[in-house]
Amino acid sequence: xxxxxxxxxxxxxxxxxxxxxxxxxxxxxxxxxxxxxxxxxxxxxxxxxxxxxxxxxxxxxxxxxxxxxxxxxxxxxxxxxxxxxxxxxxxxxxxxxxxxxxxxxxxxxxxxxxxxxxxxxxxxxxxxxxxxxxxxxxxxxxxxxxxxxxxxxxxxxxxxxxxxxxxxxxxxxxxxxxxxxxxxxxxxxxxxxxxxxxxxxxxxxxxxxxxxxxxxxxxxxxxxxxxxxxxxxxxxxxxxxxxxxxxxxxxxxxxxxxxxxxxxxxxxxxxxxxxxxxxxxxxxxxxxxxxxxxxxxxxxxxxxxxxxxxxxxxxxxxxxxxxxxxxxxxxxxxxxxxxxxxxxxxxxxxxxxxxxxxxxxxxxxxxxxxxxxxxxxxxxxxxxxxxxxxxxxxxxxxxxxxxxxxxxxxxxxxxxxxxxx
RNA sequence: GGAGGUGUCGCAUAGUGGCCUAGUGCGCCCGCCUGCUAAGCGGGUUUGGGGUGAUACCCCAUCGAGAGUUCGAAUCUCUCCACCUCCGCCA
Numbered sequence: 001x002x003x004x005x006x007x008x009x010x011x012x013x014x015x016x017x018x019x020x021x022x023x024x025x026x027x028x029x030x031x032x033x034x035x036x037x038x039x040x041x042x043x044x045x046x047x048x049x050x051x052x053x054x055x056x057x058x059x060x061x062x063x064x065x066x067x068x069x070x071x072x073x074x075x076x077x078x079x080x081x082x083x084x085x086x087x088x089x090x091x092x093x094x095x096x097x098x099x100x101x102x103x104x105x106x107x108x109x110x111x112x113x114x115x116x117x118x119x120x121x122x123x124x125x126x127x128x129x130x131x132x133x134x135x136x137x138x139x140x141x142x143x144x145x146x147x148x149x150x151x152x153x154x155x156x157x158x159x160x161x162x163x164x165x166x167x168x169x170x171x172x173x174x175x176x177x178x179x180x181x182x183x184x185x186x187x188x189x190x191x192x193x194x195x196x197x198x199x200x201x202x203x204x205x206x207x208x209x210x211x212x213x214x215x216x217x218x219x220x221x222x223x224x225x226x227x228x229x230x231x232x233x234x235x236x237x238x239x240x241x242x243x244x245x246x247x248x249x250x251x252x253x254x255x256x257x258x259x260x261x262x263x264x265x266x267x268x269x270x271x272x273x274x275x276x277x278x279x280x281x282x283x284x285x286x287x288x289x290x291x292x293x294x295x296x297x298x299x300x301x302x303x304x305x306x307x308x309x310x311x312x313x314x315x316x317x318x319x320x321x322x323x324x325x326x327x328x329x330x331x332x333x334x335x336x337x338x339x340x341x342x343x344x345x346x347x348x349x350x351x352x353x354x355x356x357x358x359x360x361x362x363x364x365x366x367x368x369x370x371x372x373x374x375x376x377x378x379x380x381x382x383x384x385x386x387x388x389x390x391x392x393x394x395x396x397x398x399x400x401x402x403x404x405x406x407x408x409x410x411x412x413x414x415x416x417x418x419x420x421x
Numbered sequence: 422g423g424a425g426g427u428g429u430c431g432c433a434u435a436g437u438g439g440c441c442u443a444g445u446g447c448g449c450c451c452g453c454c455u456g457c458u459a460a461g462c463g464g465g466u467u468u469g470g471g472g473u474g475a476u477a478c479c480c481c482a483u484c485g486a487g488a489g490u491u492c493g494a495a496u497c498u499c500u501c502c503a504c505c506u507c508c509g510c511c512a
Contacts, residue, residue: 042471046481053481056493060439074492092470200502243468373476375468 001100001361003377007031017105020112020323031098038091045084052081100211103328104358107295110323110332117322118335124306125315127339128397135401139342140392141273144170146403147420149395150274161271162263162278166388169420173407174281174388176414178256181283181308181386185254188304190285195234195255198225203237206363208329215264231257232382235286240363243375250289250297254385257282273392275347280388287381288365291357294379298354301383302334305350308385311410314397315339317346329355338393349390352383 007014011032015025055077059070111119130137144150149170155163166174182192204210204226209217218227228234235253244251259282270276285304289297302318309316321333330353337346357377360366366375398406404421412418 039471042481046471049482050480052492056439059492071492076492078492 001096002102002105002358003361004031004035004095004099006105007099007102008035014102014105017323018102020106020110021103021326022114022324023103027098027102031095031102034091034095034098038088038095041084041088041091045081045088048077048081048084052077103326104331104356106323106326107332107354107356109320110326111320112324113322114324115322118319118325119322120317121320121334122318123315124310124317125313125339127315127341130341133401137341137396138399138403139273140395143395143399143403143405144273147405149173149420152273159278162276164274164277169415169417170391172415172417173391173394173411173420176411176416177386177390177394178281178283180311180411180414182254182256184304184308185283185285185385188252188300190252190254193235193238193253193255195231195238195257197228197231197234197257197260198223199228199233199237200225203233203240204228206240206359207233207236208327208359208362209233212328216262218260218262227260228257229259229261230282230382231255231259231284232286235284235382236359236363236380239288239365242365244288244365244367244378246288246290246367246378250287250293253286255284255286257284259387274388275392277388282387283385285352285381285383285385288360288378289381290367290370291377291379294354294356294381297379297381298332298334298352301352301381302336305334305336305352305383305385309336309338309349311408312338312390312394312397313408314393316349327353329353329358331356331358338390339397340393341396347389347393349387349393350384353381355380355382 002014007028011028015028018025018027052074055070055074059067059074062070111117128137138146141150141152147169148167151165151167155165158165186192198220201210201224204217209226209229213229216229219225220227234257235255238253239251259280261278263276263278266276274280285301287297287301306318316336316338319335319337321335326333333351333353335348335352336350338349339345340347356379359380360377365378365380367378368374369376394408394411395405398408400406402421404419407415407418407420
C-alpha cells in the first residue's frame with residue numbers, strides 16, 4: 001500500500017496516478033476522510049485512556065470507603081474506554097481498506113493508458129524470413145511433436161488441460177535454460193534461495209497476490225495454504241517484519257521455482273502448446289534496495305534480462321508498460337518480448353517491476369534511517385530471468401528446414417547437444 | 422495425529438494482578454578519564470501511532486498474535502501461531 005503521509009501531503013499526485021491507471025481518483029478523498037475520522041477517534045480514546053490510567057493509580061493507593069467510591073467511577077469510565085477503543089480500531093481498519101485499493105503511485109515517464117498503450121523502448125534483431133529460406137515455419141508444438149520434446153495428451157490425461165510432460169531433449173532444454181539463468185544470476189551477485197512454493201495467507205496477502213490475482217491462485221483448503229504463481233511471493237516474504245541493513249548495497253536474491261496458475265480468466269486463449277499453462281518453471285530475480293537506488297536497480301535488472309535474451313539469439317523488443325497495465329504494487333514495469341514467428345507477433349518473456357515501497361510497506365520490511373533515528377521502508381524490485389515459455393521462442397526461432405533445432409551457443413553446455421533432432 | 426514444555430528490548434535473563442514508567446548483564450551509541458590500548462566512570466539504547474509542520478517535549482499502544490476476565494493484565498482464562506522433547510504415521 002502507499003504511504004498515508006504521502007497521500008495527506010500530496011493528494012493531487014495520487015489522484016493523477018489513479019487517473020493515469022484508469023482507476024478511480026475519488027478513492028483519495030475517501031481515504032482522506034477516513035484518515036481524519038480515525039485521528040479524531042484515536043485522540044478521544046487516548047485522552048480517556050490516559051485518565052483511566054491515572055485513576056487506576058489512585059484506586060491502588062486508596063483504602064476503604066474512598067476506594068469503593070473511586071471504583072464506582074472508574075467502572076463507568078472503563079466501559080467508555082472500551083467503546084472508544086473499538087471505534088478507533090474500526091476507523092483505522094476502514095481507512096486501511098480504502099487505502100489498500102489505491103495502486104502504487106506511478107513513476108514519471110510511465111505511459112498513460114491501457115494494455116495497448118505501451119511504448120517500445122528498443123528493438124533487437126531481425127525476424128527470419130522463412131519464405132526466403134525456402135520453408136514454412138512450424139509452431140513450437142509441431143516441432144516438439146516431431147522431435148518428441150513435449151507430450152500434451154498425457155499431461156491432460158494425468159492432470160487435465162494446460163498440463164504437459166516435457167520429455168528427453170525437451171526436458172533437458174528446460175532444465176538447461178534454468179541452470180543457465182541461475183548461473184547468470186549468480187554472476188550478477190544474486191544469492192540463490194530455494195524457496196517454499198506453498199505459503200500462508202498472510203504471505204500471499206503481503207506480497208499483494210490476493211487482490212487483483214485472487215482468481216489466479218490455487219488454494220489448498222484443507223491446510224489453508226496457497227500455491228505460489230511465482231517465487232516473488234516467497235522472496236518478498238523472506239524479509240517480512242525485518243529491519244534490513246542495506247549499507248553494503250542492495251540485497252539481491254534469485255530463485256528457481258515451479259509456478260502454479262489457475263488461468264481462470266483465459267479460457268480459450270493460447271490453448272495450443274505451452275504458451276499458457278497451469279504449471280511451469282521460472283528463475284526470478286528479487287532485490288531489496290534503498291528508495292533512492294530503486295530506479296538504478298530496475299535498469300540493472302532490465303539489462304540482465306537483455307543479456308539473457310541476447311544470449312538466446314532471437315529478435316526481441318523492450319516495452320515500457322502503460323500505467324493501466326501495471327499491477328497494483330508496480331510503479332513501473334518493463335517487459336522483454338520475443339518474436340514468435342508463427343504468431344507474427346511478440347510475446348512476453350520477461351517482466352521487471354519496480355514496486356518502490358508499496359510491497360515493503362505491506363510486508364513491513366524496513367531499514368534504519370541513514371540520518372537521525374527511526375526506520376523507513378525499503379524498495380522492492382523483481383524481474384524474470386527465464387521461464388518455460390522461453391522454449392516456444394527458442395524452438396520457433398532456431399528451427400531448421402529439416403525440422404531440427406539449433407541450440408543457441410550459450411545453452412549448448414547446459415543442454416549437452418548443439419542441435420535437437 | 423497424540424502427550425508435555427517454551428515464547429519478555431539486538432542477545433541473555435528477572436518479573437505469579439497495582440511499588441512495571443518492564444529491572445539487570447552483555448552488546449551497541451554518545452561523553453568523561455587516560456601519553457596509546459585495555460580497564461574505569463557518567464548518560465543513552467524496542468517499535469508503531471497521535472498531539473504536530475518541528476531533532477525537543479507530552480500522550481497512547483506494544484512482553485509471539487488475537488479475543489476475554491478486571492477499576493487495573495507481561496502476570497489469570499480461551500483460541501491461534503512458532504519452536505523444543507517424546508510417541509505414532511510416512512507413496
